[in-house]
Amino acid sequence: MRTLPLGPTGMTVPNVVAGMMRIDDKTDDDVKALYIAARDAGIDFFDHADIYARSLHSAETRFAEALDLSSSERDEIRLQTKAGIVREGPYFDFSYDHLVSSVEASLRALRTDYVDVLLLHRPDALVEPEEVARAFDHLEAAGKVRAFGVSNHTPRQIDLLRTAVRQPIVANQVQLSIAHAPLVVQGLASNMESTGQSVVRDGGGLVEYCRIAGITLQAWSPIQGTRAGGGTFLGNPEYAELNAVIDELAARYDVTALAIAVAWITRHPAGIQVVLGTTTPQRITDAAAGSQIALTRAEWYALVRAAGYIVP
Template sequence: MKTLTLPGTDISAPNVVLGLMRIQDKTDDEVRALVHAARDAGIDFVDHADIYGSTLHGCEERFAEAMALTPSERDALTIQTKCGIVKDEGYFDFSYEHITSSVEGSLRALRTDRIDILLLHRPDALVEPEEVARAFDELHAAGKVRAFGVSNHTPRQIDLLKKHVTQPIVANQLQLSITHAPLVAQGVAANMLAEDQSVVRDGGGIVDYCRLHDITVQAWSPFQAGFFTGVLLGNPDYAELNAVIDRLAARYDVPPIAVATAWITRHPAQMQVVLGTTTPQRVTDAALGSDLPLTRAEWYELFRTAGHIVP
């Protein structure tokens, strides 16, 4: 498993992460089997959010109940969670009160004394960055949160936060797969007036911005064909792409899902892939793409057969 040190922190992290948004209804044995498969593959980083599950903090609580981590087992894991979405009411909230109360709820649910990384989940149009800064300062000073980041944020939204927030923004979790890749594809087709791919949709070069500012991109839904429209692997709508994936899987002697993982981890931005599966074998198989050495030609062939323009 390839690892990286998250810029601005002392956190050593794998480039494949276990996302736990779907474990609410899993048994203790099922949760443990999933986490143990990840650990066996070298994944010691888990991703949560306060809204994951059928109840607030539901998946965080389910994880803690099932794992019953000892202090040493807790120390061996990097636990990331998110806040800012008020799901039942249908709005976003980056107020000081919401951020701090959400963290307290996550700490109780996870049965831990600190969150390693806290992400602001989706941009709040009513954000007051001074409020975010006050919450971050207090949480960091109290040792309740070690590092901070964002999710689904544009460069300018991050700049607005950074005007007041003193802690480094260490991560930005964004949707990215071979087929859902506007944040990569736009730059390839820049200055092509007639092509939809050239349209800027992420606020202007979010991947390049993150590289320039030492922010780790975390790719969520790495196997989704579109925005929750089904997986790309084995999808007849992407027959040409899957033929290439299958050929490369045979060449490297890995499952196809490892090739889809590798398309992201091959990028020099040192991205992390956030797995959302609850099937232990899929975790094991996907993790094999962590350091798969796709060539430039192979990476672009996957990109092109996914339907993106390579001028």
């Protein structure tokens, strides 16, 4: 498993992450098997959120109940959670009271004294940076959160937070896959008026902004496309040309198609973490095999073209 630095924290993390969004209906044995497959593959980073699964904090609770980690094993892994979405609204709340109470509930659910990373879960249009700063200061001083980041934020939204927040923003979790890659491919067609690929949707150069600012990008939905309802592109006839190239590369590298989908993201020099959403242990193993594959430039761009994007 290839590792990378998480922003400026000094923390070294794997470039493939196990997402725990869908585990709340799994048995103890199911969760343990998923956890063991991740650890065996070199993944010690587990991604959560307060709103994941059927009820508030239920996936976090299921994780802790099933694994019953000792304090020493807890210290061997990295736990990341998110706060800021009020699902019942739905609306967003980055107020001091909501962020602090959400994190405290996550700690109880996860049966831990701290989380390694807290992400603000999607932007709050009514954000008051001073409220966020007060929450971050409290959570850091209390030892409840060790590092802070965001999810789905634009460069300007991050800059706004930085007017008040003194902690570094270490991560930004965004949607990215070969077949859903506007963050990466927009710049390839930036001077081409006739294509939607050139439209700026992220506030302008999010990937480059994060590289300059030392913010680690995390890619969610790494196998999701945009056609036919937005399901997975792997094996999907809507993506026949893309799958033909993926299958060719999978045979060349002696891995599964899933590993190639992961490798396309981890090949990028931004040092992107791939957040898996699977609850199948074998798929964790298959995906992890893409961690160290160094696709050539020709192979990487061939996948871009096969996904339907313009490479001038």
